[in-house]
Amino acid sequence: MSRGLFISFEGADGSGKSTQYRIFAEYLKQQGYDILLTREPGGTPISESIRSIILDPGNKEMSDMTEALLFAASRAQLVSQVIKPAVEQGKIVLCDRFMDSSIAYQGYARGLGDCVRVINEYAVEGMQPDITFFLDLSPEDGRKRNKAAGKADRMEQEAIEFHDKVYRAYLSLAEIYKDRFVVIDASGSVEEVQERIRRSFIERQSLRSEK
Ligand code: TYD
Numbered sequence: 001m002s003r004g005l006f007i008s009f010e011g012a013d014g015s016g017k018s019t020q021y022r023i024f025a026e027y028l029k030q031q032g033y034d035i036l037l038t039r040e041p042g043g044t045p046i047s048e049s050i051r052s053i054i055l056d057p058g059n060k061e062m063s064d065m066t067e068a069l070l071f072a073a074s075r076a077q078l079v080s081q082v083i084k085p086a087v088e089q090g091k092i093v094l095c096d097r098f099m100d101s102s103i104a105y106q107g108y109a110r111g112l113g114d115c116v117r118v119i120n121e122y123a124v125e126g127m128q129p130d131i132t133f134f135l136d137l138s139p140e141d142g143r144k145r146n147k148a149a150g151k152a153d154r155m156e157q158e159a160i161e162f163h164d165k166v167y168r169a170y171l172s173l174a175e176i177y178k179d180r181f182v183v184i185d186a187s188g189s190v191e192e193v194q195e196r197i198r199r200s201f202i203e204r205q206s207l208r209s210e211k
Contacts, residue, residue: 003087003088003090004034004087004089004090004092004093005087005092005130005131006083006084006087006092006093006095006127006128006129006130006131006204007092007093007094007095007129007130007133007164008094008095008097008098008099008100008129008131008132008133009021009024009094009095009097009107009132009133009135010097010098010100010101010104010132010133010134010135010144010169010170011134011135011136011137011170011186012137012139012142012163012166012170013142013146013155013156013163013166013176014137014141014142014144014145014149015135015136016135016137016141016145016186016190016193016202017096017097017135017138017186018039018096019134019190020133020186020190020193020194020197021037021094021133022037022192023098023190023194024133024197024201025037025094026093027194027198028092028094031037032040033091033092034091034092035091035092036082036091036092036094037094037096038078038082038083038092038093038094038095038096038097039095039096039097039138040042040071040075040078040095040097040098041054041055041070041071041072041074041075041097042074042078043074043078043079043082044077045093045205046077046081046158047074047077047078048073050073050077050083051074052069052075054070054071054074055152055153055154055155056099056154057153057154057157059154060154062154064106064110064111065112067110068102068107068110068112068115068116068119068149069104071102071106072102072119072120072122072123073100073123073177075099075102075124076122076123076124076125077125077176078095078123079123079124079125079127080147083095083127083163084125084146087127092170093188095129095190096131098129098132099117099120099124099125099128100132100134100170100173100177102116102120102168103116103117103120103173104129104166104169104173105155105166105169105172107156107169108166108168108169108172109162109163109165109166109169112168119165123133126195127181128180129178129180130181131165131182131201131204132157132177132181132182133182133184133197133200134170134173134174134182134183134184135184135186136170136171136183136184136185136186136191137186137187138167139160139163139164139166139167141187142163142167143160143163147171164165182200182204184196184197184200
C-alpha cells in the first residue's frame with residue numbers, strides 16, 4: 001500500500017484556519033479521498049487531557065518550558081497513536097496545527113529558541129507534513145475576528161506583541177521551509193480563501209504526479 005499524505009494547517013489565532021481546514025476536509029471527502037481529521041493540542045484521549053491543562057485560563061503559573069514540553073508530549077502521543085499509522089495505511093491526514101505552532105509560539109514568541117525544534121524532532125519521529133497551509137492574516141485583522149467570536153483561552157489572552165511575534169515567526173518559517181509551506185492569503189470571504197487552498201492543492205498534486 002502506498003504512503004498517504006500528511007497536511008497541516010497553521011495560522012495565528014483568528015486566521016480562520018480551523019474553519020478552512022474543516023471545509024477542505026469535506027471537499028477531499030467528496031473527491032473520494034480516504035481522510036482522517038485531527039487537531040492539536042489534542043486528537044487522542046491522552047492528548048486531550050494535556051490540552052485542557054495547557055489551555056486552562058486558571059493555570060497562570062505555568063512555566064514556558066512546561067508549556068513547550070506539554071505541547072510536545074501531546075504531539076508525541078498523537079503522532080504515534082494516530083498520524084503515523086494513518087499515513088502508513090495510505091490515508092490523507094489533516095491536522096489543525098502541528099510542530100510549526102510550537103516553533104512559532106514557544107520557540108519564537110515565548111523566546112525559548114531552537115530547543116523547541118529539537119524537542120519536537122524527537123516527538124514527531126520523523127513525521128513532517130508534506131504540505132503546510134499557512135493562513136496568512138495580519139495580526140490586527142486576526143484580533144478583530146477573535147473579538148467578534150468572543151474567544152479567550154490562556155493563549156488568546158496573551159498581549160498584542162506576543163501575537164505579532166507569532167505572526168512574524170510564521171513568515172520566517174514559510175521562508176525556511178519553502179518546499180512544504182503554502183502561504184494562503186486569508187483575507188476575504190470564507191469561499192474565496194477556500195478556493196485558494198483548493199487551487200494550491202490541485203497544483204501541488206499534479207506536480208507530484210508528474211515527478
Ligand atoms: P485552539 O483553541 O486549538 O486554537 P486555534 O483555533 O487557534 O488553533 O488553541 C490552541 C492554542 O494553543 C492556540 O492559541 C495556539 C496554541 N499552540 C501553541 O502555543 N503551541 C502549539 O504547539 C500548539 C499546537 C498550539
